[in-house]
Amino acid sequence: MPVFYGTEVPSRLMLGTALYPSPAVMADAFRRSGAGIATVSLRREAGNGGGQDFWALVAGLGVHLLPNTAGCHTAREAVTTAHMAREVFGTDWIKLEVIGNADTLQPDPFGLLDAARILTDDGFHVFPYMTEDLVLADRLLAAGCEVLMPWAAPIGTGLGLMNPYALRSLRAHFPDVPMVIDAGLGLPSQAAAAMEMGFDAVLLNTAVAHADDPAAMAEAFALALRAGRLAHDAGPMAPRDMAAPSTPLIGKAFL
Numbered sequence: 209m210p211v212f213y214g215t216e217v218p219s220r221l222m223l224g225t226a227l228y229p230s231p232a233v234m235a236d237a238f239r240r241s242g243a244g245i246a247t248v249s250l251r252r253e254a255g256n257g258g259g260q261d262f263w264a265l266v267a268g269l270g271v272h273l274l275p276n277t278a279g280c281h282t283a284r285e286a287v288t289t290a291h292m293a294r295e296v297f298g299t300d301w302i303k304l305e306v307i308g309n310a311d312t313l314q315p316d317p318f319g320l321l322d323a324a325r326i327l328t329d330d331g332f333h334v335f336p337y338m339t340e341d342l343v344l345a346d347r348l349l350a351a352g353c354e355v356l357m358p359w360a361a362p363i364g365t366g367l368g369l370m371n372p373y374a375l376r377s378l379r380a381h382f383p384d385v386p387m388v389i390d391a392g393l394g395l396p397s398q399a400a401a402a403m404e405m406g407f408d409a410v411l412l413n414t415a416v417a418h419a420d421d422p423a424a425m426a427e428a429f430a431l432a433l434r435a436g437r438l439a440h441d442a443g444p445m446a447p448r449d450m451a452a453p454s455t456p457l458i459g460k461a462f463l
């Protein structure tokens with residue numbers, strides 16, 4: 209199972225806590241999937257009726273909490289939010305989001321790097337939500353990040369792994385860095401593909417919360433992650449252009 213900043217988590221599935229039809233449905237999705245980490249947004253949930261009951265429910269899930277800086281558009285805002293989250297949730301883990309474009313919600317690589325440098329200096333364990341850019345990954349690691357969270361596709365789109373070439377390249381360049389595919393996954397098969405590529409975990413929210421049956425969908429993702437990881441560890445065959453017979457010809461009857 210993946211190890212993030214020295215902590216082994218019991219599942220490769222990380223779930224968001226927003227958009228569910230009700231807190232009870234959210235709790236069911238966690239229970240049925242066995243997800244090991246819940247990401248929580250101080251800002252969003254504080255503004256969306258996330259009162260004491262909600263926090264008590266989240267605490268009762270028995271999962272690791274990964275506070276995030278969702279909704280922050282500058283490094284400064286993200287740093288301030290991270291500090292507040294550390295106080296509220298009592299963890300130095302922070303999923304760092306610095307949004308660079310209001311339409312695509314894509315991460316701002318410059319603001320992200322600035323904020324990551326500040327927060328690692330301040331003792332945070334930073335999980336940066338990033339584009340799949342190799343150079344950015346290199347800089348974030350140099351800034352002290354020990355986990356990377358490249359996106360699959362823009363948040364909430366469900367488009368899946370948009371740039372498999374770049375994701376494969378990231379994985380190949382940094383084989384020992386724990387990497388989580390975050391955002392844009394729509395289907396369990398996409399999560400399985402991420403596992404087959406060798407990624408360590410996935411983080412998703414909309415695909416589960418907006419399913420007709422969120423708990424069933426969460427379980428489907430958990431099963432897909434298991435299958436994909438098993439396939440990865442089993443050593444997949446190398447694809448080839450030329451056909452190769454899978455049935456031996458020796459002993460074939462002559463007609």
Ligand SMILES: CC(=O)[C@@H](O)[C@H](O)COP(=O)(O)O
Binds near residue numbers: 223278362363392413
């Ligand atoms: C909950 C959270 O952190 C989201 O910002 C995350 O990136 C999930 O994205 P999807 O909703 O596309 O799965």
